[in-house]
Amino acid sequence: MAYSDKVIDHYNNPRNVGTLDKSSGQVGTGLVGAPECGDVMRLQIKVNPETQVIEDAKFKTFGCGSAIASSSLATEWVKGRTVDDALTIKNTDIVKELALPPVKIHCSVLAEDAIRAAIGDWKKKQGVTAPAAVEAVKG
């Protein structure tokens, strides 16, 4: 399979790899996918409580190159946005940006799920009932 240059770039130079302190009240963690499906993404956000702006984002992904690229891109895109604004990121935007072929669309869906799960986890910590579609998986 031929990968797009952008997928290769994210694979070779993944952005924002790492771990945030998941016990912090400012941090939301989304863990989506499953090992037996061949994709697990963990996306974490650190939110400024005053402005609701996502100040930092980190990811780790077990999955193919497209899954790695999708989650790497997701961290780039959520950084600097407000929580509500970040929820408007759609998987189709990721597909377009990375030129993912149809067989890899599920990678972009997983990245969108990860964003929602991370925000959902953060909202829960703030005592807000989470409207996000996907709940964070308990670790």
Next chain:
Amino acid sequence: MSTTAVATNSNGNAQASVKLPIYMDNHATTPVDPRVLEAMLPYFTGRFGNAASRNHQFGWEAEQAVENAREQIAKLVGATSKEIIFTSGATESDNLAIKGVAEMYKEKGNHIITAATEHKAVLDTCKRLEKYGYRVTYLPVGADGLVNLDDLRRAIDDKTILVTIMYANNEIGVIQPIAEIGKLCHEKGVLFHSDAVQAIGKVPVNVIKDNIDLMSITAHKIYGPKGVGALYVRRKSPRVQITAQIDGGGHERGMRSGTLNVPGIVGLGKACALAMEEMPEESKRLAFLRDRLKSKLEQNLDEIHINGTMEHRLPGNLNMSFVYVEGESLLMGINDIAVSSGSACTSATLEPSYVLKALGLGDDVAHSSIRFGIGRFNTEAEVDYVADKIIDTVKKLRELSPLYEMVKEGIDLKKIQWATEGH
């Protein structure tokens, strides 16, 4: 696309130079040995005759070349030349053996036994026969990849006409207890077919000692050309009969019509002759290279898993799972090396390898598997380059892997409730 690189290992030391990309997928196919090509070439142009032309020099020359090849093949596997039927390759040989026996012996019974880890050429042929009313038993294999003889004994009933079990597996290289299986079949009066494409020329195969009645052979796994193969059909004790699946001019004693692929057949014969001569030494060299690769990987990486037994295995095969790293992403990081993965992402069906699943491996371990197929033209420098590249890439991807981090923190991944629906 070919470049030469001076490989450096993870310590930064320069090693012998290797030519990139490196081909280490010799279970998929092999390059044609230049000596094989040389033997074939005259039969494309000057000696282009039809082996079935009985009344002129061109035909005689072609026929003589074909009969010489038949001898070379027969000699490698302990058969007689009259027991070798030429085909277009092992898929056709498997089809001809299984369907040909099923049709010929349908009055005797309708039951066929095979194994879960067989090649699709066998499994899909059996599935086709199920549609025609045949009954097929798919034997399980152990974690070692081997068929259990007691399972086989229990599966044979008075309607069983054929057992078809591969000699060596194409993914995990595991060698089945073929002689014992054949012995059991003969005791029960059941015919035994073996797809031996991965074993021939790699380990000693002998149809008499191994009690084989029908055996599929192909050229392109033993440094011969693609598109030519053979089926061994036993002529005595027992004399095996098969119904032809391709009708026409009655070539190959009526078992397989069609003008013979003379250059291809010459290539198959030459490939067998070379294997006969070089196998003892070559298998030692391949096992040395394979063991070198294995120990380098084991010394430098944790959480790796060997798929299938090492005890009964082809010398050039290594199938390893790099747990918590997904196979396709690993292949992407080693894109100057040609190997295969059992990961779903590398298959058309998005399902992980059914062979690895048959060993009882979880999908997650199957997703992490890489098959190395070391062959005649691989060098020690290449093995070292591959080992270093795999080690570096696995380490990099594990830095990226949430699963590896969680396991290192002592979290039991099996206790996590994963959201699997919809993926």
